[in-house]
Amino acid sequence: MVQPLKVGLAGLGTVGSAVVRLIDRHADELTDRCGRPIVVSAVSARSRGRDRGFDLSRFRWHDDPVAVANDPEIDVLVEVMGGEGGAAEAAVAAAIERGIPVVTANKALLARHGTRFARRADETGSSIGFEAAVAGGIPIVRTLREAIAGNAVSRVYGILNGTCNYILTRMEREGLDFAACLAEAQRLGYAEADPTFDVEGFDTAHKLALLTSLAFGTEVDAAAIHVEGISAITPADIEAADELGYRIKLLGVASRTEGGIEQRVHPTMVPKSSAIARVDGVLNAVAVDGDAVGEIVLVGPGAGGDATASSVLADLADVASGRRLSAFGRPAARLKPYQAARMKKHAGGYYLRFLVHDRPGAFAAIASHMAAHGISLESIVQRRRAPHEDAPGAATPADAQPIILITYETTESAVRAALEAIENEQTVIAGRPRMIRIEKLA
Amino acid sequence: MVQPLKVGLAGLGTVGSAVVRLIDRHADELTDRCGRPIVVSAVSARSRGRDRGFDLSRFRWHDDPVAVANDPEIDVLVEVMGGEGGAAEAAVAAAIERGIPVVTANKALLARHGTRFARRADETGSSIGFEAAVAGGIPIVRTLREAIAGNAVSRVYGILNGTCNYILTRMEREGLDFAACLAEAQRLGYAEADPTFDVEGFDTAHKLALLTSLAFGTEVDAAAIHVEGISAITPADIEAADELGYRIKLLGVASRTEGGIEQRVHPTMVPKSSAIARVDGVLNAVAVDGDAVGEIVLVGPGAGGDATASSVLADLADVASGRRLSAFGRPAARLKPYQAARMKKHAGGYYLRFLVHDRPGAFAAIASHMAAHGISLESIVQRRRAPHEDAPGAATPADAQPIILITYETTESAVRAALEAIENEQTVIAGRPRMIRIEKLA
Structure with missing residues (x-):
């Protein structure tokens, strides 16, 4: 007799409820795939009474998600409560300490504690599946x-x-x-x-x-x-x-x-x-x-109960099938320290939009500041101002007209310095310039 | 000391050569990910002398791909020779019989022998990874x-x-x-x-x-x-x-x-x-x-040496990491017999194009045959004939004009019967009608 994989489910909101329904709906198929059944065994949620369209009495109820994580009957914790700390953090930490696998949809939690959790999971024999935490139903975590x-x-x-x-x-x-x-x-x-x-x-x-x-x-x-x-x-x-x-x-x-x-x-x-x-x-x-x-x-x-639950189920199928995967694709001890590139060094094209006073020399001033910072222009568009266009953050003189510049590849620091110089010339532009980065794509 | 995963590589064409180069280029990274190195150990190819941009002398050479599969030193066979039978089939079969994993890019081989190979691999403890066989670098096999x-x-x-x-x-x-x-x-x-x-x-x-x-x-x-x-x-x-x-x-x-x-x-x-x-x-x-x-x-x-080799490497990383996956997502014994839907029962919209003789009643004849077969029309387009338009497979009278019909959902059998009836009316259309199925997509 094959043992089912017993799931402890912390959180019965949109995603948690969808997990229960999907496991019910595809029980036979999951058994076929994984070689054993996946069953929800213990649950916790903020409200016990709320109607979720299924009967809670078949699950062991815990008021505290940490109690679910520590329930000796469960084989895996599914955390779909959310929150970067508090009960979610405590429940996940408890499961990792016990050495049982964790499946979570909680990006905030992992963005903050991911490295630490992955390291500890490697030590205890736990694992962390988080396909559901990024881009809902899209299998990008396993792709990477x-x-x-x-x-x-x-x-x-x-x-x-x-x-x-x-x-x-x-x-x-x-x-x-x-x-x-x-x-x-x-x-x-x-x-x-x-x-x-x-x-x-x-x-x-x-x-x-x-x-x-x-x-x-x-x-x-x-x-x-x-x-x-x-x-x-x-x-x-x-x-x-x-x-x-x-x-x-x-x-x-x-x-x-x-x-x-x-x-x-x-x-x-x-x-x-x-x-x-x-x-x-x-x-x-x-x-x-x-x-x-x-x-x-x-x-x-990228969201929605069923799509997110689909990714939770994918991670549960990994666990049920006995596939242990390193959270970030390699043992946590092999993760390199993150070396941040400085944003000021960012290289790329920029879209810049100014409301320029309609007076002689205004555009020349902008162009010369661009040139002084080594910024080459790919296109310049002067448009008639639409009725709804106002310069954010400033009263806009009626004479100001929008001018749009698209730069060739330059650096963030050059653009910021040029914009600052232009803003400092009081009579050139109205309001603040708009800057949007352009991404080079095939 | 961790043992490297020793690869036997059958085929050194575009894909096989790219596999060698990728393993060389990303050796450290692969070791980080998998916890042990991946090394090519034995090879076979049609030509030993051909310049592939790397030195063959570091690999054990076999003239016969089956000898690669049976090389006692290898842990996994990579088959990138192609062909639905012959040496590729023999080499893959040999590796499966030995119980070592197989990674292949060979869709023709698996389309023909996939079920049999998967079943035998389950019995011997072998496995079959074929991410590279479908859509090149796209991870669709592991997604499904x-x-x-x-x-x-x-x-x-x-x-x-x-x-x-x-x-x-x-x-x-x-x-x-x-x-x-x-x-x-x-x-x-x-x-x-x-x-x-x-x-x-x-x-x-x-x-x-x-x-x-x-x-x-x-x-x-x-x-x-x-x-x-x-x-x-x-x-x-x-x-x-x-x-x-x-x-x-x-x-x-x-x-x-x-x-x-x-x-x-x-x-x-x-x-x-x-x-x-x-x-x-x-x-x-x-x-x-x-x-x-x-x-x-x-x-x-979907193709190209490097993109396909990328998928081969993904499967090799599974093997090196000790993840055994069922070829088709479940034990082969659990695969259900394929029950084919009959193409005649296919339901969908159809694009139909006729070259219609320019005489009274010609279009009425088409319309009445459609109606007789229960086919409703979503749109009818009569276009002036372009100079390059000829009815395939028939001499085209100068008076024939193209008429295009888009049907609402109907069945393949209804469309085929209607087309046959229209073709049988000698004086209605010139040449053969064109039929293209419309796929309903979101």
């Missing part, structure tokens, strides 16, 4: 952990937050501003009541930190990430991008540079012809550039 | 084998042959005919001197047979696949598709139907807005529809 083993990765990047992508897609399609699209996303349940975590890029940063470790074999360092969100993006930027052959996406990008590994999250101009530009709405996508494989792109649903 | 374990798959489909996709992309972009684009593909090395295997869909069928088994847990049955190639596609079809909002791609599709599992390879009209429609040139793409995950799409290079 296993499929690109024979590659040196030069870059991994992606659309990792469906809320932001939905908002940007709506802004582009409907010509609406950020606030209107955010409100719509909230109405549809795609954005939280407090959307800061998503729209300011922090959720993307957590996921990127995990991808970076997997792709480059480095310790997790989310604190080193340069993070900008999408709340300052205007319809004028999106229109200008469109005219210039680009779309604006919130990307997380990790790339190998001479000065170390860059990790950055910011609104990004991507060529319309690129695969990533065509990923719309709540979809996620991740691209990996490897020296052997070239570029592979994975697209799919 | 592992990542979608918690899903019931309803459909898997993809662009699995870069040669065909290159030709179709060129035809679309340049308005050239099939023969001209094939010649160009041959000049660029994207097509073989004898292109039949690629352009008539057989290569796609071999790959599809493997995807079907992985996705549905069934025995491999390539013989059951309905196969049509792209050689009959004309610029007129591609133009008409474009006008109607479609692109034409050679797809391999396996889908679950009430009557069994459909496996079909044919030119397919896909909506321009679909992810698969935008996969151009020599790229491959595979999409998986699962009940939990929704649709995930993987895009990347």
Whole structure:
């Protein structure tokens, strides 16, 4: 008689409930695949009474997720509570100490404690599967952990937050501003009541930190990430991008540079012809550039109970089948210290938008500051100002007209210095200049 | 002292040579990942003298690939010779009998012998990794084998042959005919001197047979696949598709139907807005529809030495790390017999193109045959005949004008019967009607 894999499930929200339903629905199939059944044995959740569409009485109930982790009957802990500390951290730590495998969808937790947990798991014989923590149902964790083993990765990047992508897609399609699209996303349940975590890029940063470790074999360092969100993006930027052959996406990008590994999250101009530009709405996508494989792109649903639970089940199938995988694709002791590239050294093209006073010499002043900082211009677009265009953060004189510059490859420090010099000339531009980085894509 | 994984490499063509170079280039990284080095130990190839850019003298040479498989020093056989029988079959069979793992890029071999080999490998303790056999560097085998374990798959489909996709992309972009684009593909090395295997869909069928088994847990049955190639596609079809909002791609599709599992390879009209429609040139793409995950799409290079070798290395890393995986995602004894859906029962929309004689009642005859077979029409397009449009296989009267019908969902048998009835009316159409199936995509 084969022993089933007994799951302790900490968290019965959208994802946890979907895990229970999927295990029920595909019980026979999972047994076929793994050679033994997967059964939920013990559970904990904030509310015991809530109707989740299934009967809780068949599971051992614990009020405390740590008690689930310590339940002697369970073989694996599934943590789908969320939160970068507190009970989630305690439950995961307890399971690791016991030496049983952990499967988690918690990016915030791993972005903060990933290296430490992975190291300890290697010592105790535990393991950490987190396919569900990055890009929902897209199998990017196992792709980086296993499929690109024979590659040196030069870059991994992606659309990792469906809320932001939905908002940007709506802004582009409907010509609406950020606030209107955010409100719509909230109405549809795609954005939280407090959307800061998503729209300011922090959720993307957590996921990127995990991808970076997997792709480059480095310790997790989310604190080193340069993070900008999408709340300052205007319809004028999106229109200008469109005219210039680009779309604006919130990307997380990790790339190998001479000065170390860059990790950055910011609104990004991507060529319309690129695969990533065509990923719309709540979809996620991740691209990996490897020296052997070239570029592979994975697209799919980045959130939602069932899609995320699908990734939890994939990790559970690994455990049930007896496949132990190192959390970050190699023993944690072999993870290299993360050497951050300085953002000021970032090299790339830039989109710059100014509202320029309509007086002699104004544009010449901008051009000369660019030249003084060694920045070459690929294109210059002077557009008639649309009615909705206002310079953020300043009263805008009626005479100010937008000018857009696209630079050739230059450095972040050159661009910042040029912008500062231009801003310091009081009579040249109204308001603050807009700067959006351009990502070079095939 | 950790023992290295010693590889026996049968085949030193484009892929085999790339495997050697990749293992050399990433030796330290592979050791980090797998906990032990991977080294090529013994080799065989057709020509010993050929310059491959590396020194063969460090490897044990065998004239016979079976001798490589039986070399007592090797821990794993990598078979990258090709061919559905002969020496490749013998070498793989020998390694399986010995109980050592096999890694192969050989779709033809597995399409024919996959079930038998997988069953025997389970008995002897061997294993079969074939990530490289389907869609080159795209990790679709491990996605289906592992990542979608918690899903019931309803459909898997993809662009699995870069040669065909290159030709179709060129035809679309340049308005050239099939023969001209094939010649160009041959000049660029994207097509073989004898292109039949690629352009008539057989290569796609071999790959599809493997995807079907992985996705549905069934025995491999390539013989059951309905196969049509792209050689009959004309610029007129591609133009008409474009006008109607479609692109034409050679797809391999396996889908679950009430009557069994459909496996079909044919030119397919896909909506321009679909992810698969935008996969151009020599790229491959595979999409998986699962009940939990929704649709995930993987895009990347489908061929080339390095991309294919990247997938070989991924499988070798599994072996070196001690991960034994069932070839088709479950023990071979659990593979269900493949129950073929009959192609006549295929349900879907159809594009039909006729050259209709310009005489009273001709179109009425077509319309009434459609109605008699219960086929409803979604659109009817009468176009002026372009100079290059000829009815294939018939002398075309100067008065014949093209008419295009797009049907609502109907069945293959209804369409075939209607076309036969129309063809039997001698004075209605010139030449043979064209029929291209439309795939319903999100």
